[in-house]
Structure formats: C-alpha cells, structure tokens
Amino acid sequence: MSPSPSSSSLYSGRLLSSRPASKGLVRRLLARDGSRWVRPSCSLSMNGCAAGVGDRGVVTMHETRALPAASAPQEAVGQLRAAVAALNADPPASSSGIIRIEVPIRQRGDAIEWLHAQRQSSLLRCFFSARAPLPDTPAVAVGSRSSNGNGGHKEQWEQPVSVAGVGSAVFFRGTDPFSLRDWRAIKRFLSRDCPLIRAYGAIRFDASSDASVEWEDYGAFYFVVPQVEFSELEEGSVLATTIAWDDSLSWTWQSAVDELQSTLHKISPCSVKVNRSILQTAIVNLNHVPTKASWDLAVTQALRMIKGSQTELVKVVLARCSRYITDTCIDPLELLACLKVEGQNAYQFCIQPPDAPAFVGNSSNYFTGNT
Numbered sequence: 001m002s003p004s005p006s007s008s009s010l011y012s013g014r015l016l017s018s019r020p021a022s023k024g025l026v027r028r029l030l031a032r033d034g035s036r037w038v039r040p041s042c043s044l045s046m047n048g049c050a051a052g053v054g055d056r057g058v059v060t061m062h063e064t065r066a067l068p069a070a071s072a073p074q075e076a077v078g079q080l081r082a083a084v085a086a087l088n089a090d091p092p093a094s095s096s097g098i099i100r101i102e103v104p105i106r107q108r109g110d111a112i113e114w115l116h117a118q119r120q121s122s123l124l125r126c127f128f129s130a131r132a133p134l135p136d137t138p139a140v141a142v143g144s145r146s147s148n149g150n151g152g153h154k155e156q157w158e159q160p161v162s163v164a165g166v167g168s169a170v171f172f173r174g175t176d177p178f179s180l181r182d183w184r185a186i187k188r189f190l191s192r193d194c195p196l197i198r199a200y201g202a203i204r205f206d207a208s209s210d211a212s213v214e215w216e217d218y219g220a221f222y223f224v225v226p227q228v229e230f231s232e233l234e235e236g237s238v239l240a241t242t243i244a245w246d247d248s249l250s251w252t253w254q255s256a257v258d259e260l261q262s263t264l265h266k267i268s269p270c271s272v273k274v275n276r277s278i279l280q281t282a283i284v285n286l287n288h289v290p291t292k293a294s295w296d297l298a299v300t301q302a303l304r305m306i307k308g309s310q311t312e313l314v315k316v317v318l319a320r321c322s323r324y325i326t327d328t329c330i331d332p333l334e335l336l337a338c339l340k341v342e343g344q345n346a347y348q349f350c351i352q353p354p355d356a357p358a359f360v361g362n363s364s365n366y367f368t369g370n371t
Helices: 071-087 111-117 178-185 254-265 292-307 332-342
Strands: 007-009 011-016 026-033 062-066 095-103 126-129 141-145 153-158 159-165 170-174 200-204 220-226 228-233 237-246 283-289 320-326 346-353 357-362 367-369
Touching: 062 346, 071 095, 071 237, 071 254, 111 126, 111 159, 111 228, 111 332, 126 200, 141 254, 170 178, 200 346, 332 346, 332 357
Parallel strands: 062 095
Antiparallel strands: 007 367, 011 026, 011 357, 026 320, 095 237, 126 159, 126 346, 141 153, 159 228, 170 220, 200 220, 228 237, 283 320, 346 357
C-alpha cells in the first residue's frame, strides 16, 4: 500500500493555508524533491522524539484488537467508543504501549469524503492514497460476506485503497535534521506483529538550509500515528482508533485515553461529498522562483553533469516554486479530490497539522521505507 509503514518521501505538492484572510490568499506550488517539516501541535499528544528517546527500547506493549464487523460507519463509531470505555475500566498495567482497535465495515466508504466531514481545526488531518498494492501490504479483514457451506461465514481480506486519519496518538517532530535516533524513536511504537499501526509523514529534503516561509509551521520532519483512522478498501472499509502512552515521556495511560475519548466524541460518522470537478477559483497573480530562464539554465547544467564524468554524482535534484495568489480560499480536500481524479496513476497525499496550512501533493514518484 502506498502509505509508508514508517516513512514516506513526498514529491511535488501544494501548500494551502486554511486560515481566513480578508484578501486573496497566497498559494504556493512546490516542486521540490521531498520536504521535512514539523509544527508544534496545539492539541494534547505525545512527542515520541523527545530527547534521549531513540536510545530506549521498544514500548512494552503492542496490540491490535479486531471488533465484530459493523453494517455502517455510525455503528462502527459506537463500537469504538464502547471498546475504549471498556478498556479504560480495565486499563493495561504496562508503563508504555500502543493499542489499535479496529472495526470492519461492510460497505465501502470514501476516505476523502470521510475526512471532509471531520472539520475540527484543532485535530490533525492526513490522507495517503494507494497507487498499486505493494508486495508487503497487509490485507485487512472486513468481516463475513458469504457462507462457507457449514452455516458459518468466511472473513474476506482486502487491500487498502486509501487511508485518512485525524488526531494524533503519538507524533514525531524535531527542528534538527532527521537522524537515526529519530528513526529509532519512531520504531519504538511500530511492530511487525501490528502491521497496520503506522506512522505517516514526511522529511524535509534539505534540513540544513533555512526553511522558507511556507514551511515556518513545520520544521525538519513530522510523522504521526493517527488517533482515528478510516481505511477505504476495495469493497468495504475499516474504522480504527489507536491509543499510545509512555510514562517516561510524561504521557500516561489516563492522559492518552482521556484525549482519545475526546477525539472520538468529535468524530462524525457521516461522509460529506467533495467537489471533484474543476476548482471554482481564479488566479490573481503567479510568480515562478527561479524564473524560466534560470530554470532552463539549471536543467542544462544538470544534464551536463549527468552526461559528464562526474563520478561523485549520486543524485540530482531540481526545485522550482510557483507562488499563486487566488481570489478565493481553496479547500485542501477539494484540491486533493480533484487531483485524485486527474492523477489516476499518481500518488496523492495530504497532511495538515492542527490549525496549520495543509501540504497537498500529487506525485508520480513514490518511495517507502519499511521497518
């Protein structure tokens, strides 16, 4: 599946501000090879990349619990709320851990439309689409559909198509360049025994340079394990919730479960239709950085290096920024939906930290790192 189990390098995207403005908003189209970024979260959660975390061992508990299949999203939300309440009544004794609870739904839902219904600006939103199933993609059980001939039913297993998430069970961010220590901090919460517990996010391509204004809300890198996750499957769907805690990071079980229950009560079980046609907006101004002449010169120089005897050359990256000013605010999810229609063979993504601009992309390039 396209969303990386632990990391995703993202190519070419649009940064859209969701903040109101009295005049036209500046829209920035990024065409750079990857982006590392971070933003201080205004919602309560746990930063898994605190100082010294990467040197610690894995959290003491990894678990995935599957609940009976639901007939509709409304029923699935109710099951998750009840399951979290029951879990809180008999909490685990571990000082650290991560638990995923999932409910298969016997109808296919649209991940973007589900995400569009979650309008709380205080919650992180993210979306990652699949371009084609990867060999190591875990299938998801979506409950029984057909009889097995003995009066019972067989579970059907399907590949995820898209994943949308809101809230943060645990996030990973920092202002220094992404390091092996940060990678180990993420891996503490991931396990091969629970392959659907995943951290979604991105890394800034050149964290040693000064971040331009469009990335001021982010930083060097940002990854997140969503609190609530909606997986769109080939025929069905799955609604899941994840709770993570670690006493050594001052994020106790009770803090985590209280925040999760608050998020679950904000979740809308319904989907909201998204405009998938041409965006109804006009471009007031457009500025390219660098200019076309400078860009052509950079391409020529890069081709000369590639064709020459540059033995030390490992990779060539060219970046160009197009800054748009539009006459109306653009809904990031409407843009995402339009890109999904246009880019049938591309890979769409969107990440929007709380009260921050959204990073939206439609890329033909996809890279992943597996744990």
